[in-house]
Every structure is written in C-alpha cells, then in structure tokens.
Amino acid sequence: MTSQPLIRLEHATLAYGRNTVLRDITLSIHRGDYVGLVGPNGAGKTTLLRAILGTLLPRTGSRTAQRSDGTPLRFGYVPQRDSIESVLPYTASDVVMMGRYRQIGFLHFPGKKEREMVLHALRQVGMDALAGKVFRDLSGGQKQRVLIARALASEPDVLILDEPTNGMDLASRAAILGLIDALHKQEGLTILMVSHLMDDVVNHVERLAIVERDFFQIGDVAEILTGSQLSALYGVPVKVDHVGGHVVVTVGGSDEPR
C-alpha cells in the first residue's frame, strides 16, 4: 500500500517499568484494513494494543496515529466484555451514550442529536429493541453488540476489538464475527481484531499479525499462516488445512511436506 498509514509503529520497544514485553515492533495499518492480531496468552497482544491505542508509549522507537489531514485519530475500542462489571444498572443506551461523551465535550450534556446517534448505533448492531434493557442483564453476545455500538457511536476511524468472541457459544461467535465482517465490508471501517482463537481471526481478516515475545510478523493471511510458522510460535505441532474455502488450524500435525 502506498497511502499514508493511519497507524504506524516503527522499531517500537514496549515495556512496563523495567519489564520489556516486545522489542523492535514495526507495523502499519492503513484506512480500510481488516487486521487480525493473534498470539498465545501472555505473548504481548494487549501490550501491543495499548501501544496502538496510545495508552502505552513506546520506550524506544515511534508511534504515529493520525488522519491524512494531520488531526488525531479517533479509536472505537471494544474491550473484553468480562472486564466490565457494573454495579449500577446502566441501560444499553446509557452505555452506548458513553461512546459520545468525548465528542460532547466538557461541561456539555447529551442532547437530541446524541440520542439519535445512540439509537442509530444500536440499530447498526441489531440491538435497538433492547435499548432500554439493563446492560448487566444482557447475554454475552448482546453485551458484545452493545459495546460495539458504543464504539461505533464515537464515529471511529479505527475499530479495535479485544477478544470479541471470548467465552461465546458457536452461534453467538458466528453472529458477532458476521457483524464485524459486515461493518468492514458495508461501512468500509478499518478494523483491528485481537484474539487468541486462531480460527476466528484467520477466516475473516485480510491481514494477520502474529505476536510473541521475541517474534512479530505482519502480512497477508496466506503468507503468514503456515504450519511451520505456527508450530514455532506455539511450541507444538500445528497443521493448517483448507476445508470448503475455510482455513482450519489444528494442533497435532504439520502442513509441511514430509
């Protein structure tokens, strides 16, 4: 790609205090990209995510995140839904309204325009009928949709989802991934999806980033996704097959010629 990237990390070292988590990370995300970020648990996915979001500054190297006109990028962040345990009974629409708070600004209050945008965002994820329901009472899949709606309500340049299908049953997983695909294809949204569930990511995204403490690679899915690559990454034999147009990753074999 030749256009100026929306997000760029160059030779970034990411660390918490004295603990260096990732070294020499270079990546670019362009407008319209659909990128998956995978890696084993504890590999540094969340650290990399924080660097992309700008909540963790690189120890060395650089990070840029801006639009072509130089204005700051707006992120729509969808956290792991289990990280949210609200004591107060906020409704789905209250939660989505939080996505508008930054645009509303200090000392201003949500008005009619904001309420309409909230309803529109809920409609985009098929949750408008449950706008008045208490968020903490919703099912896992419904909560995930509300959190995606909150991210959409912020009118993001980039939608970032952290483990969006974690702990979901098969049907809910398929529905959420279908929704994310539709947001990319129909709305042209730039998306970065983080997951430790390889199958979820590789069958949906266009580019793949694999992260491990001393290893980082980003490229097209076909180019990155090989058995030898994954075997080396996870430390167990991994096989990559193509079944009915879908990529299937299984542990216990290798796709390399014997």
Place this chain on the structure above:
Amino acid sequence: MNPVEVLETIFREFPYAVYGSMLVGIACAFLGVHIVAKRVVFLGAVLTQVSVLGLTITFLPFVAIPHTVGALAATLVTVIIISRLLTGKKIPRDAVLGVVFVTSVTARLLIMQKTPRVEVAEVENLLRGDILFVTPELFFLMLAGFAVALAVHLLFFKEFTFVTFDADTAAAQGYRAGVWELVFYLIAGMVISLATHMVGDLFVFGFLVVPAVTAMLLSRSVKWIFLISVFIGVVAPIIGLYTAFLLDVPASPAIVGVASVGLGAAWLWGLAGLTPRRQPH
C-alpha cells in the same frame, strides 16, 4: 408530647443538629452511590479514621493548626498517596485500604497517649459523633464543601461515569482515567473529612453505605437510585433524632439505626417479590 411537638422542640433547640445531620446525610448518601459503584466501600471507613488521625494530630501541644485543617490535610494527603494504588492492579484494593486503616488507627492511639488527658476525651467525643453540638461554623463549612462536591459531580458526571464504568475504554478515548480517579477521591476525601469532624465516623460511614445499598435494592434505574439514596439521607436523620429524643439514646447510632431498619425493610420488600426484577432477554 405528641410527635409534632417533639419535632418542633428538636428543630427549635438543636437546629444545627437537624440541618447538619440532614446535610451530611444527603452528601454521604449521594457520594455513597459512587463509592458502592466503584467497589471501594471500605474507603469510607478508612478515610473517617484518617480524618480522625489528622484531627488527633492537632491536639498535640506543638501542632498549632485548627482541628478541621488537620483532619482535611491528613485526608487529602492520604487520598493523593492511595489513589494510584487503588486504580493499580499490583495490590488488591481492599489490602491497600486495610493497610491505611490499621496504620491510621494505630497512629491515632499512639498520638493520643501523648496528648493531655482532657483532650483525649475530646477526641473520643468526636469519634462517637456529637451531632447535638454542631457549630454554625462547621455547618457552613460542610455546606460549602458539599456544594463544591455536588457541582463537580454534576458538571463532570460524564467523565466520572465513564471512568467508573470502563476505565480502559475511557483511556482509549483520550480521558486521563488516573486524573479523574484522583479528582473523585479528593472530593470524596474532602466531604468525608468535614462530615467526620462534624458528626463522627459512625454516622459518616453508615450513610456512605446504607442509603446507597437500600436504593439499589429498591430500584433498577440509575437516576432513581441516586434520588432514593438522597431521600433516605434527608429523612433518616429526622426520624433518627426523633427516636433518640424519644428513647433517650445517642443520636448517631439512632440515625444510622433508622437507616439500617430501612435497609432491612427494602431487603424484605425484595424477598416479597415487590422489587423490579431482571427481565428475560
């Protein structure tokens, strides 16, 4: 005396006790909803002890600062130190609060041994809560403190709500979550410190927890939880003072006792199936 005459007598003889306890009731009940929502209930107990420690320090012969200033300074300095620890993940919140609680109580007991005996009794009075002898100066100071707290909370409700609900996403949207947490704890510390000096630690801790929990048992709307909690903050002190007068018992325990009876009633109300329930999705 009939109940109206009793209330008239209380309002006439102890106006600042009535208005003061209602003011503290409202302030703590309002703040309590946020504190319960943030899962730092023990913060109320801890800061009341820190406030009393600051107050105790001012009784030392070589410390020449007003009691209120001492209580406020100790609380705010503690809040600044612990606010980062409370939002961090290294040490559990309850452990942080436990350490501060034990340290404050220990330091107070040791310092009290070095103060003149008559003033030790004065400190003990403050601990029990001397609602009936609230001074106009303290009342207006508390009123100003609560006005500041309320204004900050109303003006920045979006920021406090977002950071409490989901600090990571708030940070991703550009909010400095740590700064907003610090502002919240400073405001809470100020109110708790002034209120403790005015009515004692039992009243303050009781009203930081009981009205908020009662409201949460009774309502499934955030707006109504705040309104019910504040309503309890207004009504419970009046009924409590009336009860104290009638039964000839101390005012603070009577007021907190009335609020606790309300909590019990709300719980029974819920058991009877009269509270709005979770709806199937």
